[in-house]
Amino acid sequence: MKVSLFITCLVDQFFPQIGISTMKILRKLGVEVEFDSRQTCCGQPAFNTGYAEEARQVARHFLEVYGDSDHIVVPSGSCSTMIKVFFPKLFAEDSSQRSLAEEVGQRTFELSDFLSSVLGVESTGARFPEVVTYHDSCHLLRELGISSQPRQLIRAVEAIDFREMDHCDRCCGFGGAFSVKFSDISAAMGEDKVGWIQSSGARYVISSDVGCLMHIRGLLERQQSPVQTMHLAELLAKFED
Amino acid sequence: MIKISANVQRALADETLQGNLRRAFVDTPHPRDEAVSEVPNWEELRRYARDVKAHTLSRLPEYLQSLEEKVLEQGGKVIWAETGQEAVQFILDLSHRRGVREVVKGKSMLSEEIHLNRALERAQIKPVETDLGEYVIQLAGEKPSHLVAPALHKSRKEIADLFVQKLGMAPTGDVLEIIATARKLLRHHFLTARMGITGVNFAVAETGTIVIVENEGNVGLSVSVPEIHIALMGIEKVIPRSRDLAVFLKLLIRSATGQKMTSYVNCLNGPRRSDELDGPQEFYLILVDNGRSKILADDFMRQSLSCIRCGACLDVCPVYQTIGGHAYGSTYQGPLGAMLTPLLTSVGEAPEHAFASSLCGACHEVCPVGIPIPQILLKLRERFQSERNQKAASLSLEKLAMQGWARVMCSPILYARLGRWARMLHKIFGKSGMGRLPIPLFSRWMKHRDLPALPPRSFRELYSSSQEVS
Amino acid sequence: MLHKIRHACAGGSSVELPAEMPEFPHYSDPVEKFRQELERVGGVFLDGRRSEELAGALGLVLKESDSTEIYWEGEELFQRHGISFTLRDPEAFAKGSLLYSFHFRHRVQFPIVLNSKPAERSDLARISLSASGARFGVAETGTVVHEVKAGRGRLLSLLPPAHLVFLSERDLLMNQAMLFLSMPPGQGSALTLVTGPSRTSDIERTLVVGVHGPEKLFVILTS
Numbered sequence: 001m002k003v004s005l006f007i008t009c010l011v012d013q014f015f016p017q018i019g020i021s022t023m024k025i026l027r028k029l030g031v032e033v034e035f036d037s038r039q040t041c042c043g044q045p046a047f048n049t050g051y052a053e054e055a056r057q058v059a060r061h062f063l064e065v066y067g068d069s070d071h072i073v074v075p076s077g078s079c080s081t082m083i084k085v086f087f088p089k090l091f092a093e094d095s096s097q098r099s100l101a102e103e104v105g106q107r108t109f110e111l112s113d114f115l116s117s118v119l120g121v122e123s124t125g126a127r128f129p130e131v132v133t134y135h136d137s138c139h140l141l142r143e144l145g146i147s148s149q150p151r152q153l154i155r156a157v158e159a160i161d162f163r164e165m166d167h168c169d170r171c172c173g174f175g176g177a178f179s180v181k182f183s184d185i186s187a188a189m190g191e192d193k194v195g196w197i198q199s200s201g202a203r204y205v206i207s208s209d210v211g212c213l214m215h216i217r218g219l220l221e222r223q224q225s226p227v228q229t230m231h232l233a234e235l236l237a238k239f240e241d
Numbered sequence: 242m243i244k245i246s247a248n249v250q251r252a253l254a255d256e257t258l259q260g261n262l263r264r265a266f267v268d269t270p271h272p273r274d275e276a277v278s279e280v281p282n283w284e285e286l287r288r289y290a291r292d293v294k295a296h297t298l299s300r301l302p303e304y305l306q307s308l309e310e311k312v313l314e315q316g317g318k319v320i321w322a323e324t325g326q327e328a329v330q331f332i333l334d335l336s337h338r339r340g341v342r343e344v345v346k347g348k349s350m351l352s353e354e355i356h357l358n359r360a361l362e363r364a365q366i367k368p369v370e371t372d373l374g375e376y377v378i379q380l381a382g383e384k385p386s387h388l389v390a391p392a393l394h395k396s397r398k399e400i401a402d403l404f405v406q407k408l409g410m411a412p413t414g415d416v417l418e419i420i421a422t423a424r425k426l427l428r429h430h431f432l433t434a435r436m437g438i439t440g441v442n443f444a445v446a447e448t449g450t451i452v453i454v455e456n457e458g459n460v461g462l463s464v465s466v467p468e469i470h471i472a473l474m475g476i477e478k479v480i481p482r483s484r485d486l487a488v489f490l491k492l493l494i495r496s497a498t499g500q501k502m503t504s505y506v507n508c509l510n511g512p513r514r515s516d517e518l519d520g521p522q523e524f525y526l527i528l529v530d531n532g533r534s535k536i537l538a539d540d541f542m543r544q545s546l547s548c549i550r551c552g553a554c555l556d557v558c559p560v561y562q563t564i565g566g567h568a569y570g571s572t573y574q575g576p577l578g579a580m581l582t583p584l585l586t587s588v589g590e591a592p593e594h595a596f597a598s599s600l601c602g603a604c605h606e607v608c609p610v611g612i613p614i615p616q617i618l619l620k621l622r623e624r625f626q627s628e629r630n631q632k633a634a635s636l637s638l639e640k641l642a643m644q645g646w647a648r649v650m651c652s653p654i655l656y657a658r659l660g661r662w663a664r665m666l667h668k669i670f671g672k673s674g675m676g677r678l679p680i681p682l683f684s685r686w687m688k689h690r691d692l693p694a695l696p697p698r699s700f701r702e703l704y705s706s707s708q709e710v711s
Numbered sequence: 712m713l714h715k716i717r718h719a720c721a722g723g724s725s726v727e728l729p730a731e732m733p734e735f736p737h738y739s740d741p742v743e744k745f746r747q748e749l750e751r752v753g754g755v756f757l758d759g760r761r762s763e764e765l766a767g768a769l770g771l772v773l774k775e776s777d778s779t780e781i782y783w784e785g786e787e788l789f790q791r792h793g794i795s796f797t798l799r800d801p802e803a804f805a806k807g808s809l810l811y812s813f814h815f816r817h818r819v820q821f822p823i824v825l826n827s828k829p830a831e832r833s834d835l836a837r838i839s840l841s842a843s844g845a846r847f848g849v850a851e852t853g854t855v856v857h858e859v860k861a862g863r864g865r866l867l868s869l870l871p872p873a874h875l876v877f878l879s880e881r882d883l884l885m886n887q888a889m890l891f892l893s894m895p896p897g898q899g900s901a902l903t904l905v906t907g908p909s910r911t912s913d914i915e916r917t918l919v920v921g922v923h924g925p926e927k928l929f930v931i932l933t934s
Binding site: 007009011012013014015016017020023035038039040041045046049050051054057058060061089138139142167170171173174175177178180182183184186187188189190192218221222 | 245249267559564596598599600605606622623627647650651657681685686688693695
Binding site: 264265269282285286288289292293295296298299300301302305306315321322323371372373374377390391392393396397400416417419420423424427428431432450456457458459461462464465466476481483484485486487488490491498500501502503504505506507508509510511512513514516517518519520528530534535537538540543 | 712713715716717718719720722723724725726727728729732733734735748752806807830832836851852853854859860861862863864865866867869870886887888890891892894899900901902903904905906907908909910911912913914915916917919921922923924925
């Protein structure tokens with residue numbers, strides 16, 4: 001099987017190790033992985049703030065790059081949602097682009113969903129002897145309906161102590177542009193989240209979206225909390241090479 | 242112009258409010274969850290209701306006409322009010338003609354929307370809110386902070402103190418005492434007021450029946466004791482048939498309070514008949530547009546008019562739970578307020594509402610009529626940006642930045658180069674130095690959190706060098 | 712204004728009414744379901760289906776509501792529910808009079824002796840217990856339906872602190888859908904679905920029973 005990675009701009013620029021982990025996991029499972037360096041962003045920053053035309057330009061570029069890919073795997077719930085759910089809406093008045101977007105959307109998978117639903121993987125063979133909790137990112141949970149897949153994969157990690165936090169499905173307050181436009185509300189929501197993470201007793205909070213993790217980590221650091229953030233891909237790649 | 246941002250600091254710093262919000266929404270599970278989970282065909286009911294609403298809105302003129310005919314047949318009168326001001330004026334004129342000095346009111350968000358109480362007071366007519374929560378709010382001189390529970394932002398102690406101060410109640414922490422005090426005082430108003438004004442939950446086109454849902458019995462009294470009953474309804478409240486009520490009541494009530502049924506559902510067909518023992522002699526139904534037909538004209542935004550005002554979206558919204566209702570600065574609050582306020586007025590009048598959401602989608606998930614609120618907010622953001630950039634003589638800085646950003650994102654070479662430059666800058670200024678750059682994006686982010694450190698190399702750089710190695 | 716609305720509607724997509732109503736629940740023992748639901752919301756259910764039980768049930772209602780009088784809705788109530796009565800005043804059933812019976816020490820004897828007096832609002836406001844007949848009951852939610860029509864009013868069931876409703880077993884419907892499908896197009900001016908006593912949760916979302924309407928609601932099921 002051949003997979004085209006969409007690494008997302010944030011992962012590419014800020015957290016390359018998440019991209020490396022994603023690649024590592026897929027290769028271990030015998031998947032042929034390809035990275036097209038023409039890729040950039042899904043267009044969400046523009047879409048999220050009401051700049052539909054700019055978002056469309058970037059989406060068109062994405063569809064050009066990935067038009068022929070068999071499987072597109074994305075280590076982000078939010079960017080997968082952009083491609084799968086919002087691209088077709090962006091092209092509501094352009095039927096040929098819309099049907100291309102729909103097709104590409106069907107071939108696009110968030111990482112945990114791809115591992116569970118397409119490859120049927122139960123465990124990646126990772127080992128991590130720590131207490132962890134999982135934060136549901138909103139788009140992954142509510143737009144794509146993915147909540148059991150990441151949890152199954154986490155539970156299958158050897159020696160892990162997985163504990164659900166209270167309100168695991170409540171928004172952390174990131175929300176893209178919201179985190180800067182309404183920075184104070186965003187931070188207050190995030191502080192609630194951080195509270196629940198801490199009272200779960202976990203040392204690591206796992207999530208599938210870099211945006212949420214950046215926000216949560218920023219708040220944890222200000223509180224000088226010992227709790228660390230970790231992307232799901234990084235956790236699932238904790239196996240011996 | 243309404244600015245939410247002007248109210249945020251105050252709301253966040255108000256410890257009593259924060260405690261009340263936390264107690265109401267975070268610490269206790271909402272009764273809705275259980276009430277919904279025990280209905281096996283909830284999704285089917287939602288789809289049915291959504292389709293009935295969509296159908297009704299697509300044929301609104303027919304249904305409103307049918308409603309009017311039926312109400313007239315039953316001896317009621319129908320008033321068409323294009324604006325809030327017209328509705329208010331009708332009520333004032335009628336009050337003057339009938340010599341009404343005091344009005345008992347059932348809870349009506351529409352009356353808040355058209356600022357009826359203020360107008361009545363100016364005309365020396367005393368409006369008395371009879372829903373307990375509204376009564377509390379009126380005593381406090383505030384506005385409702387929640388659709389269903391208007392005084393939710395107040396604690397029992399605050400309410401008790403208010404009653405002691407304003408009504409001379411003996412100090413108590415007992416809710417029963419508070420309620421007994423209100424009941425006694427309001428009973429007097431019920432028996433003396435000559436006009437009752439209420440809202441409407443549903444109006445049935447085929448029968449001309451006005452349906453009002455309540456728990457306290459205050460609506461029942463407001464529509465039964467006074468000589469005149471005025472029902473205020475937004476034009477979107479009409480539904481085609483009686484049988485649809487079974488579905489809508491089930492969805493509304495379970496979503497709003499988690500009850501299976503409220504204590505009372507008042508189904509009203511005009512004024513009292515001559516052979517009935519009591520009831521109002523005059524019944525007026527005021528159909529209010531006040532911006533609704535403007536929303537109706539947009540096929541996509543039209544979905545927002547399906548709202549049945551259950552308040553479930555407020556209850557689950559983390560933004561609402563964090564700042565409360567008043568910070569929205571508008572009659573409607575929470576997700577539905579974020580959606581309806583700019584629609585009923587304009588994106589220029591309420592420029593921040595559509596942006597005051599993390600788009601987490603919890604509202605859409607619980608909405609009993611399936612309104613895609615986050616998508617509507619996104620469309621409103623689009624409308625805001627395009628109106629802003631059409632009006633301005635030159636493009637906004639943000640628009641220029643976005644255009645530049647899009648150009649970069651469409652060019653892999655530019656994108657990669659910019660990434661390298663950013664890493665160089667980062668090396669020079671350091672992590673905290675980036676926040677001191679005059680870029681609001683960074684400074685606003687860094688008010689509460691640090692920026693992540695940029696790695697020495699991007700993924701694409703690592704990838705291409707690993708390809709060279711292997 | 713209608714013209715404006717018509718104009719706004721014109722461009723939009725047309726949607727058909729859904730063809731079928733969603734299913735509403737059915738129960739093997741609707742009486743039991745009705746009792747459960749009524750009790751869940753704080754109402755009191757009494758079985759008066761056997762005539763010898765009726766006096767006891769009424770006695771209990773009087774005791775629970777701390778009343779020595781019952782104010783009755785009208786002639787139809789007695790006939791529909793098979794309650795025997797005599798009129799102290801032959802004009803008692805005339806329009807505009809209040810019917811009431813005395814029950815010393817909460818005792819009930821048949822036939823019930825009915826007195827009458829002209830209905831004044833101030834009298835209505837002083838009544839401690841009133842009785843009316845339900846047009847329908849709904850098992851799904853423990854609801855009774857009060858119909859206002861000729862010879863009846865709205866206030867008798869709303870003003871007193873305690874209210875008693877007679878519901879005939881044959882008027883007990885399974886669910887809300889059946890209620891709204893079998894409801895006759897309004898003859899009278901009001902129809903009220905009553906489910907338990909008056910209540911509020913407006914203060915800290917704490918449920919408190921008895922606000923503006925009756926604090927106590929009794930339902931006697933008859934056959």
